[in-house]
Amino acid sequence: MDGLHSRDDASDRAGNVEAQLGEWATYGAQLRAWVGLQVDEHVARMLPGILDARLSPxxxxxxELHRHATSNSAAVERLQDRLDSELHRTELKLGTARLDAHGELVERTRASIAALETQEAPERSEDEAMEPSAVAVTNGNLVLTGSKGQ
Structure with missing residues (x-):
């Protein structure tokens, strides 16, 4: 019976080894999961600080670039407002100058017509006495339509 007993012993030992290996495999899987959790927790604690340190600058x-751009944008807007205001003032001055020049031209033209009429008045009196003549105004110019001795 010795042979039977040794076979049972070997079978028991093999079963024990298999059971032991199964326990170790289970323990290994649990250990691996626990280590993974510990690493994840450590990374979760450390990563924000590392990222902040790297990304803060x-x-x-x-x-700073945003503040600078905003400041430049405000300066450009102020400059644009000043330019628009100056352009408006210049346009007003130019319009006033045009009106003044036109008014001055009209006054000079009236003065010239008055001077011509004053100079031609004695001549017209003589011409009218001698021969009737007509005066026409064409494009703002005085034109005599009759002449002496015709």
């Missing part, structure tokens, strides 16, 4: 630079 970039964020500050971006904020």
């Amino acid at each position: 970039i964020s500050e630079t971006l904020m």
Whole structure:
């Protein structure tokens, strides 16, 4: 019976080894899961600080660029407002100058017509005494339509 007993012993030992291996495999899987959780927790705790440390200078630079761009934009808007205001004033001055020049031209023209009429008045009196003549105004010019001795 010794042979039977040794076979049972070997079978028991093999079963024990298999059971032990199964327990170790289970323990290994549990250990692996626990280590994974520990790593995930550590990364979750450390990563924000690392990212903040790395990204903070970039964020500050971006904020400074934004402030600078906003400041430049405001300066450009103020300059545009000043230019628009100056353009409006210049247009008003130009319009006033045009009106003044036109008024001055009209006054000079009237003065010239009056001077011509004053100069021609004695001549007309002589002409009218000698021969009737007509005066026409063409395009703002005085034109005598009759002449002496015709």
